[in-house]
Amino acid sequence: MSLGQVLLVATLAVPAVGAAVVALLPRDRAARLVGTVAAGLTLLATLPLATGGRGWTAYGAAPAVLPWHRLDLPWVPGLDLRFHLGVDGISYPLVVLTALLTLLCCAYTLWKVPDGGGSGRALVALLLVVEVGILGTFLALDLVLFFAFFEVVLLPMYAIIAGWGGPDRRRAARKFALYTLLGSVLLLVGVYVVVAAAGTADLVALTGGAGLPRGTQLAAFTLLGLAFAVKSPLWPLHTWLPDAHTQAPTVGSVILAGVLLKMGTYGLIRIAVGVAPQGARWAAPVLGVLAVAAIVAGSLICLAQGELKRLIAYSSVGHMGFVLLGVATLTATGLQAALIGNVAHGVITGLLFFLAGAIKDRAHTGALAELSGLRETAPRLAGLLGFAAVASLGLPGLAGFWGEAFAVVAAVERGGPLWTTLGVLAAIGGALTAAYLLRLLRRVTHGRPSPAVGRITPGLAAAELTAWAPLVLLALAVGLAPTLVLGVAADPVAALVGVLR
Amino acid sequence: MRVPVLLLAVPAALLGLAAFLPPVTDRLGAPEGELTHVGPALLLPLALLAVGVALAWAGWRRDRAADPARALGPLGPVFAAGFMLDDVQRALVVRPVTALARLARAADERVVDGAVEGTGRGAQGLGGALAGLHRAALPRAAVGVLAGALLIGLAAVLIGGAA
Amino acid sequence: MSLVQSVDNVALLPAYLAAGTAVLVLLADLLVARAAAPLAVAAAGAVATALGSALVGAGGQRSTFCVAADCSYVFGGRAALVGVLFALLTLGVLALSGPALRAGQSPVGEFCFLLACSMTGGVVLGAAGDLITLIVALETLTLPLYVLVGLRRGSLASAEAAVTFFVVSVVATTVTLLGAALLYAVTGGLHLGRVGALLAERRDLLDVPLTTAAVALILLGLAFKVAAVPFHAWAPATYDGAPLPVAAYLSTASKLGGVVALLAVVQRALPAEVTGPVLAGLAVLTMTVGNLVALRQRRTVRLLAWSSVAQAGYILAPLGALALAAGRTADARAAAYAAAVAYAVFFVVLELAAFAALVALRPAGADGGSLDDLRGAARQRPWVGAAFALALVGLAGLPPGLAGLFAKVTVVRALLDGGAGWLALVVAVNAVIGLAYYLRLASGLYAPPADAEAGRGADVKAGPAPAVARPSGAVVVTLAVATLVALAVGFAPQLVLDLAAR
Incomplete structure (x- = not known):
């Protein structure tokens, strides 16, 4: 077993074992500490994955997926399921982001356990299980294994919302679980449509279509596309998201928006587009139209939204619309925009939810009508909120810019009346994005302090700063040096676009 | 306060004239005459500006206490609001x-x-x-059980017989 | 043809062991004054039956009671699997009944005797090679259950349940017998293999409406045993009226018996062109109605009963692929049968775990109670609660209980291999409906008591929570074993798939 394979296994095994240990430890605080250490070790295990063979040295055409490291073991031959893991430039940034956000959430939980009656120990254990599922989804190179990990996430996330969430948490959690399960059972059917036709579930072999007949590809893309559209979420399949976000505890929202939604967009790029390229070409206009509808509708709804977390949740709908628009163009520029948009959204929205949680915890309300003048009583918190909002609206130099701008560029470059119109509408949506985020800032930070805000003390806890600082730095780093993401993703995206032709 | 105002006002007033200096235009790589094309598009606004300044000055001379903009009458608010x-x-x-x-x-x-x-x-x-x-x-x-059995059995016979 | 047949006693060994257990239990009850004696004998007999089935099954297929090439008793891989499962389920149910029996709710000797009789029927059922053996074995399996259901002393619901069960069951058996008689009239054969070969050879027989009617009647009669819609109405009332361990037996062993019988006739005797559409229709109806009605149940056992109706739909679903030509290739057929068996195995393990946990959470000898009675139970008994939640989540087909996930995957895969994508979508949508009520039950286990929820945020002390009695050792062991088996087959589902394909 090579070092890379050990790392791949460790990436999944460390949080899994960590979750078990945390669940079994009797003492709450010690258990949370152990969980944070496990999350830290997981992050450490993911970092060296970047080293690894990038070139294709053998004879013949390079395959469309060329993992830096891979591990391929038989598991259940009767179901075509192999324990096949691998990492490449498309998945690596998301893997690191997942490990990082989980670590930050565990560390945050070390400081503060949300109300709701559940123990902090159980929350950390669930966070680690969710991490296993998300990392497994990003690492899986076997369709059935991908599906299995996709489903692992569902119930722990349900439990996080239902156990530690807001007043209406049970309903929101149930809606989340049922709606996203609908997506994932469609994924199951789609996966086996492909596997039954191709006779294999190996993603490396399947990427590029593997000679699947056109009808199969159309059916597969429809099912897979719907499945990932629910998870991403794509308008109009998004309504589980605002409820879940509004009710979820802060760490739940951060994981949910930061990385869980990425399972949908990642799956769309790697599985749906990769395995059924003909289907993708066939459905691209529909996907593009829906993506732009998501951008415009999401922004408009944000503009009329009166609750802080709900507003940020709907902003995710708009931002994921840009990502999906990038994917729908099926060009190298568009896919790159989608990947960097994914990472940027994870970082910025993670930060936004942390800040929204901090404000709600302090002011005991999230209603925009009751929040104002935050910069008077808590200038640092207001400043950070301003930074995050400006990053989210896509200011050049911050992470949010690249994904949005290049999604529009890709649509316009694609040409033709449809795509040009979509590009223009998306750009208008970008302007609306700026409008609602500035409206948010004006309402929350400016003006006279409202009674709810007046009670807030200016201090920030060290744990909060520790959790937020990496995200602030990453938003800056990705914004100033987008090659951090684009560089590693360039070759795999080129290979993918190559098989799309 | 005077120094910064002077520092900003003097270049603001004079730097525009740099467009007539060949060394500056050469540096900018502009084609000959591009930057300083004196035509109606430049002269008309300048003339209007001069008229406006003169009128305002004249109004001010007549009554130092009053606002010269009052001469605009009903157009005043429109202009003040940036043409609405x-x-x-x-x-x-x-x-x-x-x-x-x-x-x-x-x-x-x-x-x-x-x-x-x-x-x-x-x-x-x-x-x-x-x-x-x-x-x-x-x-x-x-x-119910019997009826169900009968119905499904009948259906099977009818459909099976037809197939 | 000699009238004196040579009898292969080795092939019959599991049946002897099971029947011997029943006799020994009676003797033990008569001769030994202690109440524990029949229980111990029955448990030992169940273990012996399981071992015997496994050993005989390991030695390859053995047949006996043969007329020429047609045998009435064929003990092969499938029969061994069924025998072992029946014996182990009986053992588990015996362990679960410990507290109820000790509480003096039912007479111990009779209880154990009847259970052993039922086990005998199950063991023979797996090996049945002709329709008469099959029906007799199935009745041997079911008859003791009428009494077992009504065996709760002083319970009117129990007696009512027994009568409903009895009457509906008799009607169903009549329907099956009528079907078998009609089939005999058409083909002149009763041996499954012979009927199957004859119908495959003479396609013109299929055009006779009588053949179709016969096939449909046999199927529908057997559908009663798996509680498939529209022959399911007995199940919820019966489960709820019966003592908890008997309900566990009904929803695992008895249901398994129905599945085995259905598979036997569908796989070996009846033409897929006729059975396929009927089974597909039954599957769709069963899972949809089962899941929808389960949404509205307030009583735990009724919820589990309706859920097990829905689960029967998932078991039948792979056979629905036979309705399509693409589902009738040799490979697709084999996959469909194997998927149905594999799902049934996953299901009985998880269902037994769920019932074991329910028994553990309820006072000795109590019924399943309402969902509110279980509120917050997992906070008082975290391990039992976790096992219950795991079993429920597994039944819903979701991780972390991988067994349930792979069960769902197996069914969907078999359907798509058979080209029945629409049926796979129906299964998929039903999985979503199913999750709704499994979640309700599972999350209720972790919910704070009702009064604490009302005063959430304020410092309200929870009122005296309903006391959860300490469960007996045997129940806990059963629960632990069932949970561990579920976890083990979750990580190594290939074991089950291999066994199911034999």
């Missing part, structure tokens, strides 16, 4: 967009989410209706 462009924008862009936003939010909550919630409630209701059918006493249950 803000109001035009508010009427043409902001209001429709906010109205649209409220509409989008209502539609999202009532129609899109309503469909989702409705599906859930529909399933619940259907479950309730079906459960109601099952609160039958023994004779009806036995009859």
Whole structure:
């Protein structure tokens, strides 16, 4: 077993074992500490994955997926399921982001356990299980294994919302679980449509279509596309998201928006587009139209939204619309925009939810009508909120810019009346994005302090700063040096676009 | 305060004239005469500006206490509000967009989410209706079984016979 | 043809062991005054039956009671699997009944005797090679259950349940017998293999409406045993009225018996062109109605009963692929049968775990109670609660209980291999409906008591929570073993798939 394979296994095994240990430890605080250490070790295990063979040295055409490291073991031959893991430039940034956000959430939980009656120990254990599922989804190179990990996430996330969430948490959690399960059972059917036709579930072999007949590809893309559209979420399949976000505890929202939604967009790029390229070409206009509808509708709804977390949740709908628009163009520029948009959204929205949680915890309300003048009583918190909002609206130099701008560029470059119109509408949506985020800032930070805000003390806890600082730095780093993401993703995206032709 | 004002005012007034200096235009790589094309498009505004300055100065000379802009009469407020462009924008862009936003939010909550919630409630209701059918006493249950067997058997015979 | 047949006693060994257990239990009850004696004998007999089935099954297929090539008793891989499962389920149910029996709710000797009789029927059922053996074995399996259901002393619901069960069951058996008689009239054969070969050879027989009617009647009669819609109405009332361990037996062993019988006739005797559409229709109806009605149940056992109706739909679903030509290739057929068996195995393990946990959470000898009675139970008994939640989540087909996930995957895969994508979608949507009520039950286990929820945020002390009695050792062991088996087959589902394909 090579070092890379050990790392791949460790990436999944460390949080899994960590979750078990945390669940079994009797003492709450010690258990949370152990969980944070496990999350830290997981992050450490993911970092060296970047080293690894990038070139294709053998004879013949390079395959469309060329993992830096891979591990391929038989598991259940009767179901075509192999324990096949691998990492490449498309998945690596998301893997690191997942490990990082989980670590930050565990560390945050070390400081503060949300109300709701559940123990902090159980929350950390669930966070680690969710991490296993998300990392497994990003690492899986076997369709059935991908599906299995996709489903692992569902119930722990349900439990996080239902156990530690807001007043209406049970309903929101149930809606989340049922709606996203609908997506994932469609994924199951789609996966086996492909596997039954191709006779294999190996993603490396399947990427590029593997000679699947056109009808199969159309059916597969429809099912897979719907499945990932629910998870991403794509308008109009998004309504589980605002409820879940509004009710979820802060760490739940951060994981949910930061990385869980990425399972949908990642799956769309790697599985749906990769395995059924003909289907993708066939459905691209529909996907593009829906993506732009998501951008415009999401922004408009944000503009009329009166609750802080709900507003940020709907902003995710708009931002994921840009990502999906990038994917729908099926060009190298568009896919790159989608990947960097994914990472940027994870970082910025993670930060936004942390800040929204901090404000709600302090002011005991999230209603925009009751929040104002935050910069008077808590200038640092207001400043950070301003930074995050400006990053989210896509200011050049911050992470949010690249994904949005290049999604529009890709649509316009694609040409033709449809795509040009979509590009223009998306750009208008970008302007609306700026409008609602500035409206948010004006309402929350400016003006006279409202009674709810007046009670807030200016201090920030060290744990909060520790959790937020990496995200602030990453938003800056990705914004100033987008090659951090684009560089590693360039070759795999080129290979993918190559098989799309 | 005077020093910074001077530092800013003097270059502001004079730097524009640099466009007539060949060394500057050469550096900028502009083609000959491009930057300093003296035509009607440049002269007309300059002339109007001069007239305006002169009129304002004359008005000020006549009555130092009054505001020379009063001479504009009813046009004054329009000019002061930047030709009412803000109001035009508010009427043409902001209001429709906010109205649209409220509409989008209502539609999202009532129609899109309503469909989702409705599906859930529909399933619940259907479950309730079906459960109601099952609160039958023994004779009806036995009859139900027999009737079911008869119906499905008949269907199988008819469809199977036709196939 | 000699009238004196040579009898292969080795092939019959599991049946002897099971029947011997029943006799020994009676003797033990008569001769030994202690109440524990029949229980111990029955448990030992169940273990012996399981071992015997496994050993005989390991030695390859053995047949006996043969007329020429047609045998009435064929003990092969499938029969061994069924025998072992029946014996182990009986053992588990015996362990679960410990507290109820000790509480004096039912007479111990009779209880154990009847259970052993039922086990005998199950063991023979797996090996049945002709329709008469099959029906007799199935009745041997079911008859003791009428009494077992009504065996709760002083319970009117129990007696009512027994009568409903009895009457509906008799009607169903009549329907099956009528079907078998009609089939005999058409083909002149009763041996499954012979009927199957004859119908495959003479396609013109299929055009006779009588053949179709016969096939449909046999199927529908057997559908009663798996509680498939529209022959399911007995199940919820019966489960709820029966003592908890008997309900566990009904929803695992008895249901398994129905599945085995259905598979036997569908796989070996009846033409897929006729059975396929009927089974597909039954599957769709069963899972949809089962899941929808389960949404509205307030009583735990009724919820589990309706859920097990729905689960029967998932078991039948792979056979629905036979309705399509693409589902009738040799490979697709084999996959469909194997998927149905594999799902049934996953299901009985998880269902037994769920019932074991329910028994553990309820006072000795109590019924399943309402969902509110279980509120917050997992906070008082975290391990039992976790096992219950795991079993429920597994039944819903979701991780972390991988067994349930792979069960769902197996069914969907078999359907798509058979080209029945629409049926796979129906299964998929039903999985979503199913999760709704499994979640309700599972999350209720972790919910704070009702009064604490009302005063959430304020410093309200929870009122005296309903006391959860300490469960007996045997129940806990059963629960632990069932949970561990579920976890083990979750990580190594290939074991089950291999066994199911034999």
